[in-house]
Amino acid sequence: xxxxxxxxxxxxxxxxxxxxxxxxxxxxxxxxxxxxxxxxxxxxxxxxxxxxxxxxxxxxxxxxxxxxxxxxxxxxxxxxxxxxxxxxxxxxxxxxxxxxxxxxxxxxxxxxxxxxxxxxxxxxxxxxxxxxxxxxxxxxxxxxxxxxxxxxxxxxxxxxxxxxxxxxxxxxxxxxxxxxxxxxxxxxxxxxxxxxxxxxxxxxxxxxxxxxxxxxxxxxxxxxxxxxxxxxxxxxxxxxxxxxxxxxxxxxxxxxxxxxxxxxxxxxxxxxxxxxxxxxxxxxxxxxxxxxxxxxxxxxxxxxxxxxxxxxxxxxxxxxxx
Numbered sequence: 370x371x372x373x374x375x376x377x378x379x380x381x382x383x384x385x386x387x388x389x390x391x392x393x394x395x396x397x398x399x400x401x402x403x404x405x406x407x408x409x410x411x412x413x414x415x416x417x418x419x420x421x422x423x424x425x426x427x428x429x430x431x432x433x434x435x436x437x438x439x440x441x442x443x444x445x446x447x448x449x450x451x452x453x454x455x456x457x458x459x460x461x462x463x464x465x466x467x468x469x470x471x472x473x474x475x476x477x478x479x480x481x482x483x484x485x486x487x488x489x490x491x492x493x494x495x496x497x498x499x500x501x502x503x504x505x506x507x508x509x510x511x512x513x514x515x516x517x518x519x520x521x522x523x524x525x526x527x528x529x530x531x532x533x534x535x536x537x538x539x540x541x542x543x544x545x546x547x548x549x550x551x552x553x554x555x556x557x558x559x560x561x562x563x564x565x566x567x568x569x570x571x572x573x574x575x576x577x578x579x580x581x582x583x584x585x586x587x588x589x590x591x592x593x594x595x596x597x598x599x600x601x602x603x604x605x606x607x608x609x610x611x612x613x614x615x616x617x618x619x620x621x622x623x624x625x626x627x628x629x630x631x632x633x634x635x636x637x638x639x640x641x642x643x644x645x646x647x648x649x650x651x652x653x654x655x656x657x658x659x660x661x662x663x664x665x666x667x668x669x670x671x672x673x674x675x676x677x678x679x680x681x682x683x684x685x686x687x688x689x690x691x
Contacts, residue, residue, distance in 0.1 A: 397659060403494040406460050411435065414454065448522075448533025455521035455530060459489075459497040465519040466530035467544065468499055472511040479551035482512050483576065485675070486545065486555065488526065488563035489519045497521050501558055504668050508678060516548060518566065523594045525587055526566040527602060535597070537605055538569060545573045556675050557619070559583070560658050564623075568610045568645075574619030579675045581624045582657045585610050585637035591630065607637060615642040622674040626652035626660060 411432050415423070418438075419430030428434035428441075442450035456464045472482075485505060489497045499517040506515075518541070520526045522533065529540040549555045556576040559567035564583030571578045584590045588603040614621065623645045625631045638645060652660035661667035672678040 396662065397493045397656075398496075400494050403460075403492075403496045406496050410458055414457070448528070450533075451522065452528075452530055452533030455533070458521050459519055461497075461499045461517070461519070465497075465517075465521065467548070468517040468519070470502065470515040470517070472513065479514075480553045482514050482552060483554045483556060483676070484514050484516060484549060484552040486516045486518060486549070486557045486567075486570075486573070488557070488559035488566035488570075489517070490559070490561040490563045491523060500560070500563065501671070504671055507668070508672060508676065513676075514552070518545075518563075520562065520566070523562075524598060525562055525584070525606060526569065527598070527606060535602060537602070538609070541566075541570065545570055549573045549575075555619075558671070558675055561655065565606070565610065568613055568621070568623075569606065571613045571617040571619060571621060574617065576619055577675055577677070578617065578619050578621045579624070579671065580621070582626065582628070582631045582655055583610075583623065583634065585634045589630070589633065589637075611637070611639045614645055615639055617644055621645045623647050624650065624657060624661075624670070624674075626650050626654065626657045628653065628655050628657075631655060631657075 415430050415432070415435055418435065422428075423430050423434050423438055426438065428438045439450045439454065442448075456466065459465060461468055487499070487501050487505075489500055492498060497519050499519070502515060502517070505513060518526070520528075520530070522528050522530070524535070526541050527535055527538050529536045531540065552575075554576045555574050557567045557571065557574045557578045559565070559579075560581040562584070564580035565585070565587070567578050567580045568583055568585070586603065586607045587598070588600055588607075621644050623635075625635065625647065626649070632649075635647060650657065650661065652664070654660065658667060661670060
């Protein structure tokens with residue numbers, strides 16, 4: 370039974386505990402939750418930027434003023450204001466675009482650790498979150514480092530998150546190369562947009578790559594988003610994914626359900642030299658993680674394919690969260 374929090378601090382602590390106990394990629398937040406996140410982001414951003422930037426430049430310290438400021442900067446040909454806001458415009462505690470979570474008692478050397486790179490999806494209602502953290506933490510392995518890669522710009526990781534400009538993912542490629550270099554074992558995970566990135570950057574994986582319902586060809590995906598995500602850029606991304614599936618050293622496991630658009634994406638994989646193992650599930654809709662969770666197999670599948678862990682039940686009386 371829930372107990373009414375005694376203070377705002379208690380309410381915040383309880384909310385954080387709930388957030389860390391479940392994976393929002395598989396457990397949908399309510400629209401009210403995302404609205405509260407957005408309202409909080411607006412309030413804190415306006416409080417910080419109002420007296421220093423908005424008011425001196427003639428913009429009102431309000432939602433309209435903040436949006437107008439970003440639009441005005443974009444009109445000059447720069448995406449830098451939007452990119453800067455994107456570092457905090459999500460539901461994680463830490464600033465993005467890359468959030469590293471290390472074990473409490475890590476090994477003496479990175480070579481003795483496993484790095485798991487988790488790419489974000491678009492989010493249920495457009496708010497990006499650090500996904501899969503609860504499932505990976507429940508492995509209770511002090512040799513796993515989690516790197517959450519967030520794309521708040523809805524560019525399928527095709528933009529430089531510091532400048533906001535399209536660079537075909539070069540910033541991510543270079544950043545991941547430096548991040549992964551010290552680790553002997555690197556595993557990669559993502560769903561939907563995150564799964565697309567998992568395949569696109571599969572070359573950085575040395576252990577396994579697990580992709581749930583990826584878009585190989587984003588032009589064949591029902592997505593109402595950035596007008597500047599051109600057909601040419603989407604075509605380039607498709608080519609990069611096809612090449613990555615041929616060249617990857619890591620084991621690639623691709624999961625899909627019964628959703629016809631998701632199944633159609635499989636036809637864009639390379640006809641020859643494709644290293645992807647495809648697993649189909651009897652689940653309707655695009656939210657495959659949520660469907661697998663409803664069947665009670667999500668954690669088993671993710672941990673088996675990603676880390677090679679046999680499924681182990683927690684100790685008697687321990688809470689289970691997926």
